[in-house]
Amino acid sequence: MxxxxxxxxxxxxxxxxxxxxxxxxxxxxxxxxxxxxxxxxxxxxxxxxxxxxxxxxxxxxxxxxxxxxxxxxxxxxxxxxxxxxxxxxxxxxxxxxxxxxxxxxxxxxxxxxxxxxxxxxxxxxxxxxxxxxxxxxxxxxxxxxxxxxxxxxxxxxxxxxxxxxxxxxxxxxxxxxxxxxxxxxxxxxxxxxxxxxxxxxxxxxxxxxxFSINETIYILAMVIVGGIGNLWGSVIGAAVLVALPELLKFLDMPTDIADQMRLVIYGVILILVLRFRPQGILPEPRGALHDGEETASAGGNASSLVVGDGSSKGEIVVDAKGLVKRFGGITAVSGFDIEMRAGQITGLIGPNGAGKTTAFNMLTGFLQPNEGSITLRGNSLLGLKPHRIVGAGVARSFQDLRLFRNMTVLDNVLVSLPDQAGDDLGQVFLRPAKVSRQEHENLARAMEVLRFVELDGKANETVNALSYAEEKLLVIARLLATGAEVMLFDEPLSGLDPTTLAEILPVIRKLADNGKVVCIIEHNLDVIKELSDVVYFLDEGRAMAVGTPEQVMTDPELAARYFK
Amino acid sequence: MDLLLQLMMNGLVNGSHYALLGIGFGLIFATTKLVHFAYGPIYAATAYVCWYSFMQLGLPFWAAFGLCVIAAIVLGLLSYLIVYRPLQSRSDSGLVTLIASLGLYTVIENLLGVIFGTGVKSVQGIDSDVFFLGPVFVTSFQLMQIAALILVGGALALFLRFTRYGQAIMAMTDNAEMAQIVGIDTRFVALLVFAIGSAIAAVPAVLILLKDSAGTHMGFSAVFLAFLSVVVGGIGSLRGAVAGGFLIGFVESAGLWQISTDWQSSIAFIILFLMLMLRPDGLFGVKR
Incomplete structure (x- = not known):
């Protein structure tokens, strides 16, 4: 016993x-x-x-x-x-x-x-x-x-x-x-x-x-066998890997050999699990589930996410001047100025390598410009980390989507909501009531956002179950959920068929109509014509032309360079 | 001054050893992007096979050496075919193959103990000569460690530069996807680097067996120092692995001038730490 x-x-x-x-x-x-x-x-x-x-x-x-x-x-x-x-x-x-x-x-x-x-x-x-x-x-x-x-x-x-x-x-x-x-x-x-x-x-x-390295591998094996990302799995993994080798006791083996056989068994189990049941005994739980009920009671206060800060239409919100970015000997952006106005959609066009994404990276703090200034309503954004810039109200999407693939659609949106007390570990334990109340409200806000892009029916699916067009919509939803006033979209519409385009275009238009500041990088000129109020044509790291879509696209020099 | 010269000689010898380990490990790592932790116990296994063939079976030493090279190649190929390749198609394959390699590491290391017993194995009947170069003394085994690096490293460099397969390896190191598109059989090239890389491991293993002895745990420090040489030198560059190995060898020796031998591997760690903070891409690394 x-x-x-x-x-x-x-x-x-x-x-x-x-x-x-x-x-x-x-x-x-x-x-x-x-x-x-x-x-x-x-x-x-x-x-x-x-x-x-x-x-x-x-x-x-x-x-x-x-x-x-x-x-x-x-x-x-x-x-x-x-x-x-x-x-x-x-x-x-x-x-x-x-x-x-x-x-x-x-x-x-x-x-x-x-x-x-x-x-x-x-x-x-x-x-x-x-x-x-x-x-x-x-x-x-x-x-x-x-x-x-x-x-x-x-x-x-x-x-x-x-x-x-x-x-x-x-x-x-x-x-x-x-x-x-x-x-x-x-x-x-x-x-x-x-x-x-x-x-x-x-x-x-x-x-x-x-406490040798073998011990670390032993613990690792328990996590993998039990199921990565599942806490019950870790308990079961520990039980299995502690108990299983004890069966060796019933074989007649010298203790030092038995000890080593035990480790051999761990190694073999680890490899077999990786090969044949990579999710482990218990797979990772899906995360927050939407049961379709609480939105009915708590819904309604989420609309703030899809409406701008109430600034008067046409007011300059983001103002960047003289942006320069050099990588070693190459100058990706050289003296780029851009203004983004409330309620307007600003388009960025230009050939590959013109510096469009680099400009986004500087505006959102992922890269620091070598020269130039970026202000949001007069406050400088230079030197701030990306998460601080999001907090200040400027958020962006990525050309290659970068969705949280093994999380649900709902969790992708939930995690993006601003000002969550529960992001702070101290608050999780010291203010549990506040965190859980917020969580309840946030669930409703997240569903509101998903309804806005018409993905509410897929809330409990993981990203892996979405079509490409749905993934693009989720990118928009995630950006919306940040509550940012200024939204920078990096090719949000590339690779979509015309039918889907027709579904997504009004969504982006609606954002601007609601007072958001929208900027998109796009290669499809029909989209640019339809959406943008102002177009910046970038080449060689500079704005070669600025104006309405018609003005820019009829510029003879640019036409020769780019529009064929 | 004499002490310093002697330490420099030791640094040269140990550096050659680390560099050789780094070349074998780094070749596999750079080409297949696999962190092959089982490289360590395979290295140890070759020393055991050599010891067993020579001391127990009574084979001539050259035959024992030949057998252990074959054993290394077989173990390397089996690792790739049975463990790594089936996992490589997965989207998160980097992490999964790394974990699998740790599992494989445990399996091989402990099987060695089960098969050969845990005691230390040493070879009798082959003795080293001692030479004096002025005030510095060096054994023939130590000279062989330096010579092994020059021969194996030189042969590998020529192979990579002047043969078709060598070029294929270089192409895959540079960009595996592109290599596949231009018609290189990347699966075959992966097998090839596992064979070559593992065979290279047999050389330092046998030299350590002759110089000191073999033990089941010798694999850990081997793969750790190989990995370290590669990271310090810069992933994807064999020249870097050699430079990394020598840097570790010399700094370790220089450290011993003032610091007790107990702290030898901590010195290597401190080099690594400084390297990663100052030059995250290594000495000769390609910026990624």
Whole structure:
């Protein structure tokens, strides 16, 4: 019986580790290979503090705090690097931290480890055997699960997933990547450190051998097997991978061989799952669902998103002057001026490579101009991060759509709504009532936006289930949802057939009529003629001509260059 | 001064070792975009095969070396065919193949222990000579490590530049999609780089077996330093992998002048960290 209890304690500890790792790689898509480091730091911090005589729960609190701080430190390289680079940096960190633990003998005991860590006891009952410790382990695991669930299923969690799907698109709907990454690392590391403190209290002994790279791979396997982005999956993954190799005990094998066979089995299972059931045992849940009811009661206050700021028609809202952008020796934009007016649609046309998208990138903070000024109602936008510019009221779409593909249509819109208290992790826990009330309202606003582009019938589908034309509509919906007054569309209509065009054109027209400031990059001159009030013809990084569509298109020089 | 010269010699030797690892790993990485973590345990496996053929089967050393090169090629090809290729068609294949390579890493490393036992293996009967170049001493095995880099690296450079298949590899490294469009059989080229890259791993593995010994965990630091050389030098450039390997070798040695050996791999990490902060594309990287 004690043996079964011991297995269950292991399941609890690894469930906490798998949950913590799932938040990082499954939800936020930050593939860092250093989870065993946070585990180790938690175990050592708890062990050393408890040996030094600190009473429960001080060592645990210390472990969580130190774990969180180290998580923040690791987030710093993650801000600059992604993908393969993040993997190698975190792998290197794994090596360095273990080496520090091994070599800082005066503190950590070197290869000896930390011995004689006091166990836990409550109300005079010592948790010295597995069956008693299991109660504590189960309570901690349940608390961690609830906490992680709150994080993962809050607006913050939705923003994490948007970042995972596409970082630049997440910025373009106003998400602060710095905040998201740093807090995700801090939370994930703190939870893993808590698992480490369980380790220290359970074994009463900590040594560096328990936290090798194999441990990180082991936890990774649990996340993958259980299902990436699914927290119940992580619990099940931990249970399966802890329990399964125990069956080896029934074979007659020397222990060192059995240990290695166990790791071989993990590796094989990991590869088989990736090959034959990549979503894991439990697939990622769909996210917010629209059940068709609350809109009826709460609808109606969403119209602000599709109406401008009430500025008088024709007033200059965005004013950019003398924009210059150089890449090395190449000047992509050289001295571009543009004005965008309320209630008007401004068209940008010109050959490929003329600098149209580069101009958008500068207007929205994705690139910083080398020279020039950009103002929104007289306030400079220079030097602001993209998410701040979205907050100020200028948002853009991407030529290659960059939808959050593995999220639902509704979630794509929900995540883009402005001023969500739940984007702030602190508010998720300190102001839960406010967050949930807002969430209720936002659901209605999101449905309103989807109705505006007539995608409300597809709200619960994932993006993968949409047609190309529907994806284009969702791009518009997402841009609308940001609530931005100024909307920059990068080729919103390319690749659409005439019938669909006829459906989308009035949508964009309606935005301008509602007082929004609209600017579109477009190659289809019929569309430009029909939509725009003012056209800028760009070539070689400058505006060669500005005027009404008729004026620009009848300019003989431009006609020779471009219009054939 | 003598100490410094000696450390520089050690840096040259270790740098050659890292550079050779980096070339093999980097060739696979640059061409197929696969982070082949199992490169480490395959490297370790070749050392074991060499040890087993020579010490247990009593084969002549050249035959043992030949066998271990074949073993490396077979393991490399199997990794690609069984694990990586079926996963590569997926949209998120970068991450998925990376995770799979970690799984494969665990499988091969631990199978080595199951098959050969966990003890350290060393070769008896082949001894090294010691040479003195002024105040600096160097063993014949160390000289062979430097020579191996020159021979293997030189042969690979000639192959890539002057043969049809070499050109195909370069084309695929540059742009796999375009290579396919112009009629290059990218699947065959992928197999080719797995064969060549794995065979290259056998050379440093055998030299380490002769110089020190083989252990099941030797693969981790090998693949880590190979990866590091590639990242420091700049992904997609073999010249960069060599430069990265030497940079790590020399800085490690220079560090030892003042810092205890316990911290050797931390030094490599600090180089990496500075590199990524200052030059995110590596020494010879192509800006992407």
């Amino acid at each position: 004690e043996y079964v209890m011991h297995i269950l304690v292991m399941v609890c500890m690894y469930a906490v580790l798998a949950i913590s790792f799932n938040l990082l790689i499954g939800f936020a898509g930050l593939f860092a290979l250093s989870q065993a480091v946070f585990f180790a730091i938690g175990a050592y911090a708890t062990g050393l503090a408890a040996v030094a005589g600190l009473p429960f729960p001080m060592p645990e609190i210390l472990a969580v705090l130190i774990g969180g701080i180290v998580g923040v430190l690791i987030a710093l390289p993650a801000l600059r690097t992604r993908g393969d680079y993040l993997v190698i940096v975190t792998l290197a960190l794994q090596i360095v931290v273990l080496q520090v633990i091994l070599n800082w003998k005066s503190l950590t005991g070197g290869t000896e480890g930390v011995r004689g860590i006091p166990g836990l006891s409550f109300f005079g009952v010592a948790l010295s055997d597995p069956s008693h410790f299991l109660i504590y382990a189960a309570i901690v695991t349940a608390l961690v699960f609830v906490f992680a669930w709150k994080v993962g299923h809050s607006p913050f969690g939705r923003a994490m997933k948007a970042m995972r799907e596409n970082e630049s698109a997440a910025q373009a709907v106003g998400k602060n990547l710095l905040y998201l990454k740093v807090s995700t690392f801090a939370v994930s590391a703190a939870l893993a450190a808590l698992a480490g403190s369980m380790f220290a209290r359970y074994y009463n002994y900590v040594s560096v051998d328990s």
